[in-house]
Amino acid sequence: xxxxxxxxxxxxxxxxxxxxxxxxxxxxxxxxxxxxxxxxxxxxxxxxxxxxxxxxxxxxxxxxxxxxxxxxxxxxxxxxxxxxxxxxxxxxxxxxxxxxxxxxxxxxxxxxxxxxxxxxxxxxxxxxxxxxxxxxxxxxxxxxxxxxxxxxxxxxxxxxxxxxxxxxxxxxxxxxxxxxxxxxxxxxxxxxxxxxxxxxxxxxxxxxxxxxxxxxxxxxxxxxxxxxxxxxxxxxxxxxxxxxxxxxxxxxxxxxxxxxxxxxxxxxxxxxxxxxxxxxxxxxxxxxxxxx
Amino acid sequence: xxxxxxxxxxxxxxxxxxxxxxxxxxxxxxxxxxxxxxxxxxxxxxxxxxxxxxxxxxxxxxxxxxxxxxxxxxxxxxxxxxxxxxxxxxxxxxxxxxxxxxxxxxxxxxxxxxxxxxxxxxxxxxxxxxxxxxxxxxxxxxxxxxxxxxxxxxxxxxxxxxxxxxxxxxxxxxxxxxxxxxxxxxxxxxxxxxxxxxxxxxxxxxxxxxxxxxxxxxxxxxxxxxxxxxxxxxxxxxxxxxxxxxxxxxxxxxxxxxxxxxxxxxxxxxxxxxxxxxxxxxxxxxxxxxxxxxxxxxxxxxxxxxxxxxxxxxxxxxxxxxxxxxxxxxxx
Numbered sequence: 108x109x110x111x112x113x114x115x116x117x118x119x120x121x122x123x124x125x126x127x128x129x130x131x132x133x134x135x136x137x138x139x140x141x142x143x144x145x146x147x148x149x150x151x152x153x154x155x156x157x158x159x160x161x162x163x164x165x166x167x168x169x170x171x172x173x174x175x176x177x178x179x180x181x182x183x184x185x186x187x188x189x190x191x192x193x194x195x196x197x198x199x200x201x202x203x204x205x206x207x208x209x210x211x212x213x214x215x216x217x218x219x220x221x222x223x224x225x226x227x228x229x230x231x232x233x234x235x236x237x238x239x240x241x242x243x244x245x246x247x248x249x250x251x252x253x254x255x256x257x258x259x260x261x262x263x264x265x266x267x268x269x270x271x272x273x274x275x276x277x278x279x280x281x282x283x284x285x286x287x288x289x290x291x292x293x294x295x296x297x298x299x300x301x302x303x304x305x306x307x308x309x310x311x312x313x314x315x316x317x318x319x320x321x322x323x324x325x326x327x328x329x330x331x332x333x334x335x336x337x338x339x340x341x342x343x344x345x346x347x348x349x350x351x352x353x354x355x356x357x358x359x360x361x362x363x364x365x366x367x368x369x370x371x372x373x374x375x376x377x378x379x380x381x382x383x384x385x386x387x388x389x390x391x392x393x394x395x396x397x398x399x
Numbered sequence: 400x401x402x403x404x405x406x407x408x409x410x411x412x413x414x415x416x417x418x419x420x421x422x423x424x425x426x427x428x429x430x431x432x433x434x435x436x437x438x439x440x441x442x443x444x445x446x447x448x449x450x451x452x453x454x455x456x457x458x459x460x461x462x463x464x465x466x467x468x469x470x471x472x473x474x475x476x477x478x479x480x481x482x483x484x485x486x487x488x489x490x491x492x493x494x495x496x497x498x499x500x501x502x503x504x505x506x507x508x509x510x511x512x513x514x515x516x517x518x519x520x521x522x523x524x525x526x527x528x529x530x531x532x533x534x535x536x537x538x539x540x541x542x543x544x545x546x547x548x549x550x551x552x553x554x555x556x557x558x559x560x561x562x563x564x565x566x567x568x569x570x571x572x573x574x575x576x577x578x579x580x581x582x583x584x585x586x587x588x589x590x591x592x593x594x595x596x597x598x599x600x601x602x603x604x605x606x607x608x609x610x611x612x613x614x615x616x617x618x619x620x621x622x623x624x625x626x627x628x629x630x631x632x633x634x635x636x637x638x639x640x641x642x643x644x645x646x647x648x649x650x651x652x653x654x655x656x657x658x659x660x661x662x663x664x665x666x667x668x669x670x671x672x673x674x675x676x677x678x679x680x681x682x683x684x685x686x687x688x689x690x691x692x693x694x695x696x697x698x699x700x701x702x703x704x705x706x707x708x709x710x711x712x713x714x715x716x717x718x719x720x721x722x723x724x725x726x727x728x729x730x731x
Contacts, residue, residue, distance in 0.1 A: 301460050302493035306507035306558065307481030316509070320497045 143379075150372035159369050167373035177374075180353045181381070187269075187344070187354070188337045191276040195333045196326060198277065199284025203325075204318070206285075207292035208300070223285055226278075235275050235343055242266040242274075267349030275347045280336050284329035291325030292318070327393040331386055338382050409436045409561045409593055410471030412457065418465035419452045419618075426452045428618040429466060434562070434611070439588045439595045441605035444615035445641065451566060453615070454598045458487040458564050470562065481507070486560035490567045492551035494539035501526065501535040504553045525553040529587075545576045552587070563588075565597040569604060581607055602643050606630060614638050631658070632727045639729060646697045647729065654729045659686070661725040662699040664711065669718025673697065675711055687711065691719065 153162035171177055202223065210216045226234060241247045242265040249261040264270055295318065303313045341356035355378050362371035412434040419427040427449040434440050442450040455461035457468055459480035467476045475483040494503050501522045502509075508518035526532040529549035539547055548568060555563055568584070569577045585608050588595045599605055605612045606626045613623040614637075622634045633639035636647050639656035646657045663669075664687065676696070677688035685706040687699045699719070711717060 296491065296493060298489045298491060298493040299495060301480075302487075302489055302495070302554075303506070303510075305458065305460070305480045305487050306510055306554070307479075308506075308510045312510050316506075317495060 146372045146375050149369050150376050152369040152372075154367055154369045159367075167370050168377070171370065171373050171377060176353070177358065180355055180358055183352055184338060184344075184355050187272060187276060187340075188334055190269075190273045191280065191337050192330060192333050194273065194277045195281045195284040196330065198281045199288050199329055200322070200326065202281075202285045203288035203292050203322075206289055207295075208318075220289065223282060227282060231279055232342065234279060235346055238271065238275055238278070238347070239266060242271055267347070267351060269348070269352065271347040272344055272352060275343050276337055276340075279343065280333050283332035283336065284326075287328040287332070288322055288325040291322050295321050323393045327389055330389060334385055334389070335382055338378065338385070411436050411469075412562050412594060412596070413469040414453070414457075414466070415469065416466035417453070417456060417463060417468060419449070419456055419461060420464040426618055427456070430615075430618075430620050432613060432620060432623055434594055434596055436561075437592050437594055438610040439585065439597065439608055440611040440613060441609035442596065442598045442613050442615060443600070443602065443605040443641075444621075445600060448615040449618040450598045450600075450615045454487075454564050454566055454596060457562070457596065458485055459483050460487070481510075481558070484560055485562045485564055486555040486558045487564045488548075488551050488555045488566065488568055491571065492539075492547045494547055494550055494554070496539055499536050499538060500531065500542070500550050503539065503550055504557055506554065507558050522553070522557060525557045526550075528556070529553045544572050545580060548572070548580060552584075556591070560593065562594045562596060565595060567598055567600070569599070569601075577604075584608065602641065606642075614641060616641070632656075634730055636729050644700070648694050648697070648726070650726075652728060655726040656729055657721055657726050659698045659700040660684070661721055662697070663720045664699055664701070664717045665720060666709075666711075666715075666717060669720040672716055672718050675713050675715045675717060678706075678711070678713060689717070689719070 149159075150167055151163050151165070152159050153164050153166065154160070206216055206219055210219060239246075243249070244261045244263070244266070246266070248265055249258075252258045252262065253260075299317055299321075300313055303317050308316065339356055340354055341360050344352050344354040345357060355374070359371050359374045359378070362368075362374060414430055414432045414434075416429040416431060417427060418425065418429045430449075430453065442453060444450045452461055456463050459475070459478060463476050467474055469475065470484055473484075475485075480487070494500075495506065498506075501519055504522035504525050505513075505518040508521060509515075513521075523532055523535060526535055529552050531546060531549045531553065534542060534546060534550075539550065542550065548571075565584070569580055572580060581604060584595070584597070597604075597608060609626055611623060612626050612629045614621045614629060616637050622629055622638045629638065630642055630644070633642055633645060633656050636654055636656070639645040639647050644659050646659055646662065648655050648657055671691050671694055673689035673691035673694075675687060676690050679686040679688070680703075683703055684700050685703055687701060687706070689697045689699060691697050697719070
């Protein structure tokens, strides 16, 4: 009769470790790495009006990177990124600061925090579209302004403008800034604030010398969310600008609708590299590792 | 070494009917006390007795509900923390984790707008004082608990306070380090000549450090005085029990406190008889737990020599005697 040899504990724990990482590796490999590899491969393929075919050509990249439209679109997208980031950061920091430092009782903190998330119970698109009747030529905003006598005729720039795009972005993504900043702030020992006050710091000095430096990792995590979301946006810019502004995501989706898959793949790779570079630069400023 | 605070500035700190209310609960009930200039005082009491609230009111981190706090002739009740001439050392030290040790110490100077090299030089002097100058460029997280405490001390002292407030400064340290830091705190206080007010729940700490012990309970001062006075002659039953080493005996004239080491045991005769319940060997002393007839549980602390000359076994009946002057009657 054969007896099974008992595994020694080291080997056993090694096998358990492999078994534990396998599912995540498979999921990431299948749903993240494989698609990216496919996109990178296809980006070097050739295409004409009716087909695309395996090849190894840099034409897609050359065309994409030398086109004035690409550069103008990237500039425009960057402008949206910067504006959205500034507003989200200011709003996110203020809201988180209020929740973490002004609200004293934990139940109230949790309740107010949940209130912040209520808008997220509906979909992105619905929240975006709902701005249209509000901001439109005869919308609530304009009729209110006219009846208050602030303006005589409806403001044209409220809807289908850069203003509308940034407004929608801020509305959609401010919470992505609030959550990580709030999370970081809640970990700040309140006695640090007292120690600073004991040392004669004014409220503003405490903010600049204690709270903001200690909140940096949270600000950075929120910034990464906002920057990636705005960079990769496909629909908000189109709907809120009324088709007047392009975004990088729109370029890609146009190319896909024209069945120019290799061109779309090349544009996607450029966008991916750009976003990764931006995140890389941001990570250089703040060490977020201890936050994770 | 530079003395940090000029000696002429040290003044008495006086609490006048100082009261702290949180909603309907009164944490500190109109207490009066004068902390003499240049002394080491310990606020001693169990948790929730109001000692921390008192300290935080003195520091200006807690609003005073009623009454006043005077430093010398100045009423500092409503002054901001940094304008009172006090400095606080926090229980968890509250060092800023994102800046180096020397910048932590120089923080208050930076807030005042002192130039970088001037404030760093001053901070280095203070680090010298607490023997931490070798660690100036480290971050707080790279220091041990005892080292963090020295930095916190230096940071509090750089403001040249005339009163240093310490909130349970030794409670986060291990027992060995606690005793070392204890003697160092006392040495610093002697050298600087400023007043230290130290909150603690440890009797040993208070007895070892304090020139004055203020025992608090339920928001009131039960007894204030020198350590020998408080230990030898507790005024209330609470103090006798909290300070430890005492028996509280019910006598016809009211309760009396009797130090455990002043009780003598005899096999023949005495004031009251008792049964030996337990015997605890503590090295230089032996604690004999007794169940006395009509007086409840008592403890007699015998020297090891006295105990082992005639070891008493558990269950034996003994008689207790004491000198009349050792019995201190307590306020009922």
